[in-house]
Amino acid sequence: MSIRAKICGLSTPEAVDAAVAGGASHAGFVFYPPSPRNLTPAAAAGLIARLPGHVTPVALVVDADDAAIEAILAAAPVKIIQAHGRETPERVAAIGSRFGLPVMKAVGIAGPEDVAIAHAHEVVADLLLLDAKPPKKGLPGGNGLVFDWQLIAGEAWKKPWFLAGGLTPDNVTLAIRTAGAPAVDVSSGVERAPGVKDLDLIAAFLAAVASVEG
Numbered sequence: 001m002s003i004r005a006k007i008c009g010l011s012t013p014e015a016v017d018a019a020v021a022g023g024a025s026h027a028g029f030v031f032y033p034p035s036p037r038n039l040t041p042a043a044a045a046g047l048i049a050r051l052p053g054h055v056t057p058v059a060l061v062v063d064a065d066d067a068a069i070e071a072i073l074a075a076a077p078v079k080i081i082q083a084h085g086r087e088t089p090e091r092v093a094a095i096g097s098r099f100g101l102p103v104m105k106a107v108g109i110a111g112p113e114d115v116a117i118a119h120a121h122e123v124v125a126d127l128l129l130l131d132a133k134p135p136k137k138g139l140p141g142g143n144g145l146v147f148d149w150q151l152i153a154g155e156a157w158k159k160p161w162f163l164a165g166g167l168t169p170d171n172v173t174l175a176i177r178t179a180g181a182p183a184v185d186v187s188s189g190v191e192r193a194p195g196v197k198d199l200d201l202i203a204a205f206l207a208a209v210a211s212v213e214g
């Protein structure tokens with residue numbers, strides 16, 4: 001089976017089209033005002049309209065309350081909610097049942113204790129995204145930081161999962177092989193400046209992923 005790839009933090013039609021052309025399975029849209037990749041729900045809706053049916057639109061939120069998620073869903077027809085803050089398993093379950101959409105819980109991994117936290121989340125989350133732990137100050141994700149893939153090598157997961165954190169066209173092949181990842185997620189590694197996607201890097205990343213035997 002081929003490795004799936006999500007390009008996150010898309011904010012222009014050109015970048016969306018490059019993700020689709022390169023074979024991305026998921027397209028991520030950030031709804032978090034401090035981020036350089038933040039979008040309004042209306043702007044995201046315009047970008048989602050460009051996606052063919054086989055590319056799944058994902059809304060990335062950070063500790064969002066129900067009203068904020070409602071406002072996103074009222075305008076933007078996303079199919080997965082990516083919870084990328086400090087959401088507890090209880091909050092992840094509540095988001096899923098309130099909005100009737102799959103929830104992908106992002107968990108920062110820096111040590112074995114974080115792997116245990118990810119396993120606690122897989123009981124309620126529909127998907128997991130295993131990412132680098134963010135710095136104490138700054139954005140809770142999208143920082144281009146790599147974590148030690150050996151921490152999850154050989155780990156068995158009950159839910160579908162994505163490997164994230166500092167992936168690039170140059171390291172994604174080794175990352176997939178080391179972590180045994182069935183899917184990957186990238187943002188900074190396909191940018192030429194924070195929030196500015198590079199179309200050639202998107203193509204190179206997706207070509208590297210496609211070249212890995214699943």
Ligand SMILES: O=C(O)c1ccccc1NCC(=O)[C@H](O)[C@H](O)COP(=O)(O)O
Binds near residue numbers: 037
């Ligand atoms: O991208 C952001 O600005 C962002 C803001 C707040 C929380 C998460 C954010 N991004 C997460 C991602 O883009 C990805 O899901 C993933 O963490 C990969 O990021 P990167 O290391 O930049 O490839």
